[in-house]
Amino acid sequence: MDKIKPQTLKGFRDFLPQDLVIRQKVIGTLKGVFESYGFQPLETPALEYAETLLGKYGEEADRLIYTFNDRGERKVGLRYDLTVPTARVLAQYAGKADKIPLPFKRYQIQPVWRAEKPQKGRYREFTQCDIDSFGSVSPLADAEIIAVIFSSLKALNFEKFTIRINSRQVLFRLMNDLGIKDKNQQLSALRAIDKLDKQSSQVVIAELKEKGFPEKLIKKLLYLIKAAKPDANLSELFSYLKRLGVNEKFWRFEPTLVRGLDYYTGPIFETAVEKPKIGSICGGGRYDNLVASLGGPNIPATGTTLGLDRLCDVIKEQNLWPNLSPTPSLVLVTVFSPELLEKSLALVSQLRQQKINTEIYLEPTAKLDKQLKYANQKKIPYIVILGPDEVKTGQVTLKNMISGVQEKIPQEKLVQKLS
Amino acid sequence: MDKIKPQTLKGFRDFLPQDLVIRQKVIGTLKGVFESYGFQPLETPALEYAETLLGKYGEEADRLIYTFNDRGERKVGLRYDLTVPTARVLAQYAGKADKIPLPFKRYQIQPVWRAEKPQKGRYREFTQCDIDSFGSVSPLADAEIIAVIFSSLKALNFEKFTIRINSRQVLFRLMNDLGIKDKNQQLSALRAIDKLDKQSSQVVIAELKEKGFPEKLIKKLLYLIKAAKPDANLSELFSYLKRLGVNEKFWRFEPTLVRGLDYYTGPIFETAVEKPKIGSICGGGRYDNLVASLGGPNIPATGTTLGLDRLCDVIKEQNLWPNLSPTPSLVLVTVFSPELLEKSLALVSQLRQQKINTEIYLEPTAKLDKQLKYANQKKIPYIVILGPDEVKTGQVTLKNMISGVQEKIPQEKLVQKLS
Numbered sequence: 001m002d003k004i005k006p007q008t009l010k011g012f013r014d015f016l017p018q019d020l021v022i023r024q025k026v027i028g029t030l031k032g033v034f035e036s037y038g039f040q041p042l043e044t045p046a047l048e049y050a051e052t053l054l055g056k057y058g059e060e061a062d063r064l065i066y067t068f069n070d071r072g073e074r075k076v077g078l079r080y081d082l083t084v085p086t087a088r089v090l091a092q093y094a095g096k097a098d099k100i101p102l103p104f105k106r107y108q109i110q111p112v113w114r115a116e117k118p119q120k121g122r123y124r125e126f127t128q129c130d131i132d133s134f135g136s137v138s139p140l141a142d143a144e145i146i147a148v149i150f151s152s153l154k155a156l157n158f159e160k161f162t163i164r165i166n167s168r169q170v171l172f173r174l175m176n177d178l179g180i181k182d183k184n185q186q187l188s189a190l191r192a193i194d195k196l197d198k199q200s201s202q203v204v205i206a207e208l209k210e211k212g213f214p215e216k217l218i219k220k221l222l223y224l225i226k227a228a229k230p231d232a233n234l235s236e237l238f239s240y241l242k243r244l245g246v247n248e249k250f251w252r253f254e255p256t257l258v259r260g261l262d263y264y265t266g267p268i269f270e271t272a273v274e275k276p277k278i279g280s281i282c283g284g285g286r287y288d289n290l291v292a293s294l295g296g297p298n299i300p301a302t303g304t305t306l307g308l309d310r311l312c313d314v315i316k317e318q319n320l321w322p323n324l325s326p327t328p329s330l331v332l333v334t335v336f337s338p339e340l341l342e343k344s345l346a347l348v349s350q351l352r353q354q355k356i357n358t359e360i361y362l363e364p365t366a367k368l369d370k371q372l373k374y375a376n377q378k379k380i381p382y383i384v385i386l387g388p389d390e391v392k393t394g395q396v397t398l399k400n401m402i403s404g405v406q407e408k409i410p411q412e413k414l415v416q417k418l419s
Numbered sequence: 420m421d422k423i424k425p426q427t428l429k430g431f432r433d434f435l436p437q438d439l440v441i442r443q444k445v446i447g448t449l450k451g452v453f454e455s456y457g458f459q460p461l462e463t464p465a466l467e468y469a470e471t472l473l474g475k476y477g478e479e480a481d482r483l484i485y486t487f488n489d490r491g492e493r494k495v496g497l498r499y500d501l502t503v504p505t506a507r508v509l510a511q512y513a514g515k516a517d518k519i520p521l522p523f524k525r526y527q528i529q530p531v532w533r534a535e536k537p538q539k540g541r542y543r544e545f546t547q548c549d550i551d552s553f554g555s556v557s558p559l560a561d562a563e564i565i566a567v568i569f570s571s572l573k574a575l576n577f578e579k580f581t582i583r584i585n586s587r588q589v590l591f592r593l594m595n596d597l598g599i600k601d602k603n604q605q606l607s608a609l610r611a612i613d614k615l616d617k618q619s620s621q622v623v624i625a626e627l628k629e630k631g632f633p634e635k636l637i638k639k640l641l642y643l644i645k646a647a648k649p650d651a652n653l654s655e656l657f658s659y660l661k662r663l664g665v666n667e668k669f670w671r672f673e674p675t676l677v678r679g680l681d682y683y684t685g686p687i688f689e690t691a692v693e694k695p696k697i698g699s700i701c702g703g704g705r706y707d708n709l710v711a712s713l714g715g716p717n718i719p720a721t722g723t724t725l726g727l728d729r730l731c732d733v734i735k736e737q738n739l740w741p742n743l744s745p746t747p748s749l750v751l752v753t754v755f756s757p758e759l760l761e762k763s764l765a766l767v768s769q770l771r772q773q774k775i776n777t778e779i780y781l782e783p784t785a786k787l788d789k790q791l792k793y794a795n796q797k798k799i800p801y802i803v804i805l806g807p808d809e810v811k812t813g814q815v816t817l818k819n820m821i822s823g824v825q826e827k828i829p830q831e832k833l834v835q836k837l838s
Contacts, residue, residue: 015460038748041434047532048427070534076428136781243761329454345659362522
């Protein structure tokens with residue numbers, strides 16, 4: 001038999017323990033914030049009927065959905081995002097108030113799959129953290145989503161970020177006033193204007209011209225968009241932000257914000273940091289028609305996605321969590337010799353009963369050097385030595401692996417010392 | 420456009436908030452126990468090269484692996500279990516001690532996919548919770564796995580369970596002594612003997628006869644297996660169990676235990692509860708050749724899988740967690756009238772700052788009745804009413820939704836009352 005080469009698929013990653021320390025802490029922090037606002041967890045399957053996913057995100061996205069025939073019977077697709085599957089859940093359970101009473105506020109933290117061309121910072125499997133509210137048309141629901149974003153980033157130690165806010169209603173009304181009334185024309189124009197962020201006005205104007213808009217109209221449109229003011233709905237939203245404690249330094253009205261997806265119908269928002277340059281770390285908005293388009297009743301909805309990978313990149317790049325322990329273990333109890341193994345095991349049991357995360361080296365005949373090297377590689381902060389001298393006097397030797405300080409202490413003081 | 424029917428694929432499940440309360444708590448509890456023993460997290464991709472997965476589990480399992488062509492280029496497969504992907508990681512990173520120092524102890528909690536015929540209690544997507552140690556041949560490593568199983572089930576409130584322990588070495592040696600020396604013959608015999616658990620001796624004897632074993636040999640083999648004693652390796656393992664605090668009432672030597680998978684090479688173990696009748700809730704053993712079979716060096720390994728779905732079934736069936744809160748929210752602050760919304764929002768902000776999970780009803784114009792109904796459906800234990808009378812006197816009305824008791828208290832006492 002040929003020896004196979006062990007490898008991951010391109011665009012897919014293993015997460016080793018050192019990678020997961022930050023990821024797990026981010027997830028735990030986000031869950032805490034989401035729950036503090038009353039959002040409840042939801043999970044949906046990795047696979048859906050392909051027809052549930054296709055035609056929801058736009059043509060380009062459709063090509064990136066992993067679809068295949070399940071046992072040759074049904075065409076299925078891997079989860080492409082968390083919004084569409086949850087909208088499918090709402091459509092499916094609508095009216096069963098015992099299952100999902102409205103308003104329904106859910107969070108969902110699961111991986112999604114996209115057959116993108118793998119490149120630096122772009123993966124085929126990545127994790128999204130979503131919060132969405134279903135059942136309320138009030139801008140209070142949108143404001144709460146933004147408040148959760150604010151609280152989340154604060155809880156993650158982010159110091160600088162900007163939540164930019166606009167409304168599709170403002171944009172649609174403005175286009176209507178200028179005579180651009182066809183829905184497809186409106187969305188086509190928005191897709192070009194969406195690029196104002198990264199491209200020069202010239203590029204955007206050229207694209208709009210190519211799409212058949214007259215130059216005079218384009219200039220007027222861009223001028224009016226840049227000069228637009230919040231409408232009554234957005235102003236109400238802004239007043240709620242203040243009352244929900246969202247500091248004004250961290251958000252602003254941005255009339256040129258458009259967002260890529262076609263399904264947004266109201267307020268939209270996007271959050272970025274200055275460093276590192278990685279695009280937006282979260283984006284979202286109101287999408288009042290999606291549940292109905294999945295075969296459900298009219299249930300208004302608003303929400304946001306936080307990208308776990310990008311959040312972790314910012315935390316690493318800005319060194320926001322300098323003191324995060326790289327290992328769950330607090331102490332390694334070494335085995336001095338096979339004869340003393342029993343004493344070490346008894347101590348290990350005792351420490352674990354006191355809720356102290358404790359390891360023992362799994363080869364009881366290994367030399368002490370090897371055990372210390374293990375503790376060092378695994379960055380375990382303390383080691384305990386229980387040799388014949390220590391046993392005789394009822395003591396243990398405790399070594400701080402970071403400072404190198406080593407001391408003999410009575411065994412009964414060990415728990416207190418480590419707590 | 421035809422209205423589509425919103426539905427999940429057969430064998431796949433949505434987990435609504437009420438389903439996830441127990442699941443999340445089980446996962447949190449297991450992680451805590453795993454980490455108390457120094458196991459570190461690992462995650463592997465949902466998709467692997469098909470060749471990594473195929474041919475590892477046996478013929479029948481191979482047919483259940485979801486495989487498809489990724490963009491028509493590579494044959495890929497969805498994760499079938501967590502053991503083979505982790506063994507692939509070990510094979511891939513072997514020798515990079517900065518990545519994975521040995522012994523390596525990892526836990527992994529992720530969904531797996533199997534194209535089984537969907538039926539009651541059998542799903543196509545389910546979650547496994549695995550712990551494995553790589554790099555130690557000592558029975559101390561096996562004993563630690565069993566100690567983690569014991570601690571985990573205790574931490575989950577399980578009162579009655581039995582960890583049955585045997586060793587493939589005992590079984591192989593016994594067959595060698597009887598002249599059954601061919602490896603394939605040995606595994607073939609074991610697969611029949613594995614059924615002693617659920618079938619009568621007659622059925623097992625018939626199967627062995629069909630496989631070509633002489634009746635006299637079969638009777639001798641079964642007699643000797645039932646009368647087998649632990650070997651030196653198992654006896655050493657048992658002595659460690661005691662010292663690691665694993666209560667003798669919860670485990671026993673079971674010479675007829677075989678386990679299904681071909682790759683086990685040493686101690687094997689399986690855990691069951693009496694009620695409900697759902698088969699084993701966890702199983703595992705030593706598999707010293709798997710990493711090498713995936714193209715890596717010889718790295719010994721031992722571990723176990725706990726089935727999340729079955730653990731949750733036991734907890735629900737036996738009502739082990741009667742007081743688990745069905746919602747993360749502690750209190751709903753109602754909105755008495757749009758004019759008083761501001762007062763309610765200020766109180767909500769204040770409570771959240773005090774780490775009290777607080778909700779506000781997302782339609783500020785909704786009648787009080789509707790808000791109370793929402794709290795009731797969502798099983799939020801407390802509601803606060805802040806009407807004109809309360810505002811005038813600096814009080815709030817606090818209602819316990821479980822007992823129905825309602826009282827007016829000074830606003831500054833609210834945090835203390837809810838904490």
